[in-house]
Amino acid sequence: MTTPAGLPERLTALVRTLRAHGMRIGPAETLDAARVLEILGLADREQVRAGLAAALLHTEGQRAVFDPVFDVYFPLGVGAPESARPAGDAPPGDVRAWLRDRLADALAANDRAALTRLAAEAVDALGQYGNSPATDGWSAHQTLDRLRPETLLARVRTATQGSGGGSGGTGRGGGSGGFTDRLEADEIRRRIEDFRERVRTEARRRVAERRGADQVARRGLAPTADRVDFLVAGRAQLAELRRTVHPLARKLATRLAARRKRAARGHIDLRRTLRGSLSTGGVPIRPVLRRRRPVRPEIVLLCDVSGSVAGFAHFTMLLVQALSDQFSKVRVFAFVNRADEVTRLVTAGTADPEGLSARILREAAVTGWHGSSDYGSALAEFADRHRDAIGPRTSVFVLGDARTNGGDPNLDALRLIRARARRVHWLNPEQPSSWGTGDSAALRYAEVVPMHACRNVQQLSALIARLLPV
Amino acid sequence: MTGTGYFTSVDDVFVKLAETGYLASTAVATTVYLADRLGKPLLVEGPAGVGKTELAKSVAPVAGARLIRLQCYEGVDEARALYEWNHAKQLLRITAGRDETWDETRTDIFSEEFLLTRPLLTAIRGGDPKVLLIDETDKADVEVEGLLLEVLSDFQVTVPELGTITATRRPFTVLTSNATRELSEALRRRCLFLHLGFPDEELERRIVRTKVPGLDETLTASVVRVVAALRAMDLRKLPSVAETIDWARTLLALGAATLDDRLVRDTLGVILKHQEDVEKATAGLRLDTL
Numbered sequence: 001m002t003t004p005a006g007l008p009e010r011l012t013a014l015v016r017t018l019r020a021h022g023m024r025i026g027p028a029e030t031l032d033a034a035r036v037l038e039i040l041g042l043a044d045r046e047q048v049r050a051g052l053a054a055a056l057l058h059t060e061g062q063r064a065v066f067d068p069v070f071d072v073y074f075p076l077g078v079g080a081p082e083s084a085r086p087a088g089d090a091p092p093g094d095v096r097a098w099l100r101d102r103l104a105d106a107l108a109a110n111d112r113a114a115l116t117r118l119a120a121e122a123v124d125a126l127g128q129y130g131n132s133p134a135t136d137g138w139s140a141h142q143t144l145d146r147l148r149p150e151t152l153l154a155r156v157r158t159a160t161q162g163s164g165g166g167s168g169g170t171g172r173g174g175g176s177g178g179f180t181d182r183l184e185a186d187e188i189r190r191r192i193e194d195f196r197e198r199v200r201t202e203a204r205r206r207v208a209e210r211r212g213a214d215q216v217a218r219r220g221l222a223p224t225a226d227r228v229d230f231l232v233a234g235r236a237q238l239a240e241l242r243r244t245v246h247p248l249a250r251k252l253a254t255r256l257a258a259r260r261k262r263a264a265r266g267h268i269d270l271r272r273t274l275r276g277s278l279s280t281g282g283v284p285i286r287p288v289l290r291r292r293r294p295v296r297p298e299i300v301l302l303c304d305v306s307g308s309v310a311g312f313a314h315f316t317m318l319l320v321q322a323l324s325d326q327f328s329k330v331r332v333f334a335f336v337n338r339a340d341e342v343t344r345l346v347t348a349g350t351a352d353p354e355g356l357s358a359r360i361l362r363e364a365a366v367t368g369w370h371g372s373s374d375y376g377s378a379l380a381e382f383a384d385r386h387r388d389a390i391g392p393r394t395s396v397f398v399l400g401d402a403r404t405n406g407g408d409p410n411l412d413a414l415r416l417i418r419a420r421a422r423r424v425h426w427l428n429p430e431q432p433s434s435w436g437t438g439d440s441a442a443l444r445y446a447e448v449v450p451m452h453a454c455r456n457v458q459q460l461s462a463l464i465a466r467l468l469p470v
Numbered sequence: 471m472t473g474t475g476y477f478t479s480v481d482d483v484f485v486k487l488a489e490t491g492y493l494a495s496t497a498v499a500t501t502v503y504l505a506d507r508l509g510k511p512l513l514v515e516g517p518a519g520v521g522k523t524e525l526a527k528s529v530a531p532v533a534g535a536r537l538i539r540l541q542c543y544e545g546v547d548e549a550r551a552l553y554e555w556n557h558a559k560q561l562l563r564i565t566a567g568r569d570e571t572w573d574e575t576r577t578d579i580f581s582e583e584f585l586l587t588r589p590l591l592t593a594i595r596g597g598d599p600k601v602l603l604i605d606e607t608d609k610a611d612v613e614v615e616g617l618l619l620e621v622l623s624d625f626q627v628t629v630p631e632l633g634t635i636t637a638t639r640r641p642f643t644v645l646t647s648n649a650t651r652e653l654s655e656a657l658r659r660r661c662l663f664l665h666l667g668f669p670d671e672e673l674e675r676r677i678v679r680t681k682v683p684g685l686d687e688t689l690t691a692s693v694v695r696v697v698a699a700l701r702a703m704d705l706r707k708l709p710s711v712a713e714t715i716d717w718a719r720t721l722l723a724l725g726a727a728t729l730d731d732r733l734v735r736d737t738l739g740v741i742l743k744h745q746e747d748v749e750k751a752t753a754g755l756r757l758d759t760l
Contacts, residue, residue: 028659032508039507040480040500047480050497051504058658060515060665179729180692182756183699190702243704247649254651 014073021065029056075205095125104152107191108159119198122147127203140203149192156188226457230312230429238311248461249322255465256326297469298329298393304400305334305366306373310357312429313399317346331389337374339382340364376410383413390420395469398426402442409441414448425467426451473509474642476533492528493677501664511622511643516666519712526603526644535599540589542610554586580631590621593641600641608647615657622660671698682718692729693718703754709741717741731757
């Protein structure tokens, strides 16, 4: 496939790709976007970007997908950058040092136009790999690996301090000992990270010219945060997810409140309705609704925190903790092959969510003789030692992939928990097609308690809104 | 063209808004211009204190338009948002005209004289230019959203006794939301979407210069840099433009010439509103080394 030629084709291709990434964009929005292009023209790229975003997007989270897709379909230029390697300016072989010199200058001056230009030149000079037309391409990873912009930090710092005027050409008060000096390193680090992103964008653009925009835009982009698979999420993505905990909790709380309001009406109290009907000659004119006792339900989370599913467990712990004002009691238990209560750690952990997993493994007794997960003995220990945590008002959520490492799944322990609790649900971060494969006992557990696939934040929030008791 | 026609180009938006003291980013100016030309409502989302409401307030004087504001809250209903019959006045009219026939009275009491127009109807009636601000849309109930759908897609309102009232001149409409509740897809579809985030350092510096002109330029730059550093931290409530301006005003009132550890530590409460954030920032800015 090649990049479409005309503007309408280009726009519809952009919309198709956004849809492929899970955005719901109707023809009406596409028409609006076309009108936007008509009004704005193509003179200013940032205006076009802002205009199309206004017409096509509905939430801020979609922006992370939209921007790279836009860069692919409305690229900054075509082919190699014009400024790349002016003849005779740099000897071949020394391109890298030459680029690094100029990059250090641009970072010190925070010159964004120069940074964009340098990103283009760097990809052009350092990023090419392969030599046959079918396999060659441009790699951001290779470019950054050769250029190593992160090693420029010290040099840039010396440069900014030497010239006496750092970012934006403003000097700091009181000579070199100013307060804002301490911010310098972080600022430069952010600029370098920004440069890396520019290199990635540029590499995508060059590949898109070679392979066709559609292919790059569909494969080469990360999904929005709420669609990232828990099991494959990296550190940065998990950190991003943790940032969404509080806004998400607020939204879920509103949804729970709405459900609570709905649940409070509609049940007729037959006895009191008939009693009231005596005054109207036995005709029940005024139905009396049953009064609901305001009972706040209790939640118990039982989480597998072994390596493979820890990210999922910790996110859910933090989310339920953020929702804790909706319930009378939230207790969290963690296990690998032994179960222990970690409620206190999670409550304290909201201030430092990143260290939560390390603290749980260090301070709670979640592992016994070995470090691999054993659902059977963990469930048995929970049912035995923490039996008092479960009562007729408790909803229990078990979080884990149900991979027992070949051990006995101990269904009886789960039955025991189910018998004492009001409800038991199992949230499994694996997709249903892999349940029961290998050492997974998911299907056997699913016979005892309802099991739900919960692979990303989107699914988790839908499940929580539906399953949490009101 | 169904647009409101207040602006002639994106640059025009920049210039005119700057005259009222609102410094727009490219995204803001472009989206405002498009909302103006396409005649579509503008849905502005973003954290508190970045100038969502201020945007609508700034467009109004530029366009020479009247600002009509509908503040949404839980429980706002048709009678508060759209129109209401003035029952007391109707009763007075009925008692005053005792000898009239029922038909005369009926046609008379359901006339414009007895109609109390609320913001949405006010914005649609009459030919003068208007800016309609629907503030904190996410606080309103879902039912009100349904009501807004009719008003915002066709700019018309049906009053059963009077018939359908259609806008002769569309108001420039701005909806704001803090995203406490997800607005319905149907409502979002009818609007242009603008996310108003934190401005970049350059723009923020200019904003502070405009709002707090008395502050020394070097100090302004330092203030903006510290706030940018705070925003890069993982805080519960990130400081927004309103807090930056507050802080700048505080420093001006204290007569500070440069930032130092003590001053920052003492005034951190102006920008950060949670104790844990203050602790984190103290560690992050290395204020505790003294």
